[in-house]
Amino acid sequence: MEILTTLVFLVIIIAVISTLLIAGKGDENYSSSTKRNTTNLTLIYAISIPLILFALGIFIVFFS
Secondary structure, X not given: OHHHHHHHHHXXXXXXXXXXXXXXXXXXXXXXXXXXXXXXXXXXXXXXXXXXXXXXXXXXXXXO
């Protein structure tokens, strides 16, 4: 059991160190790509939510 506990702590330490090393690298184009991703997601939601609600309404009318 002690070996498994040691192994778990070793994996946690390696994961924390790896995360900190990766997080230290910045992305120069982060703000522009974030704006584009937000715009794309907004468009997807703006199109899909009314279509889903319409399909739900049709389902309720014909199958209830």
